[in-house]
Amino acid sequence: MAAQNFTPPYPFEHRVSPEDILAYNEAVDRDEVRKLFRAWSAEDDxxxxxxxxxxAERNEKLAMQGALKALVQSSESLQQASGMNHKVWLDRQEAARYLGVSTRTIDRKRERGELRGYLVEGTKTFRFKKTELDELMEG
Structure with missing residues (x-):
């Protein structure tokens, strides 16, 4: 029978003691574990x-949404203000919005005589002159 080439599973197994083989196995196992830990660490990273x-994308999106919301509010305020610029007469709610106060404050100022209100004929509603509202804000 022909001689077969036999390669032992461990290098130089035929020359080492069983303790050396055990140490070699442990070293191989440690290397495998280290490789796994490195792979896991890379995955975690x-x-x-x-x-x-x-x-970062979420924060950027939130920041953009906040900026957009502020822009919309600013735009709405400008639209409201520009919508009142051409008006001479304002109703109670528009006057309150124009002065930045509540409608109840407008009623109190009218009742005290601090603000003149003009009763619309045939109704119970008052209108206010924008120029008088401007004078009230200045004085």
Whole structure:
């Protein structure tokens, strides 16, 4: 029978003691564990980087939403203000909005005589001159 080439599973197994083989196995196992830990650590790092990117995108989106909301509110305020600029007469709610007070404050000022209200004929509603509202704000 022909001689077969036999390679032992461990280097130089035929020359080492069983204790050396055991130490070699433990070293191989430790290397495998280290490789696994490195792989897991790399995966964790990748997840952390991805999480940071997602968080940054979320914060950027929230900031943009906040800025957009402020812009819309500013735009609405400008529209309301510009809508009143051409008006000479304002109703109670418009006068309150124009002065930045409540409608009850407008009623109190009218009742005390601090603000002149003009009764609309045939109704129970009052109108206020914008120029008089401007004078009230200045004085």
């Amino acid at each position: 990748a997840r952390a980087v991805e999480g940071a990117k997602v968080e």
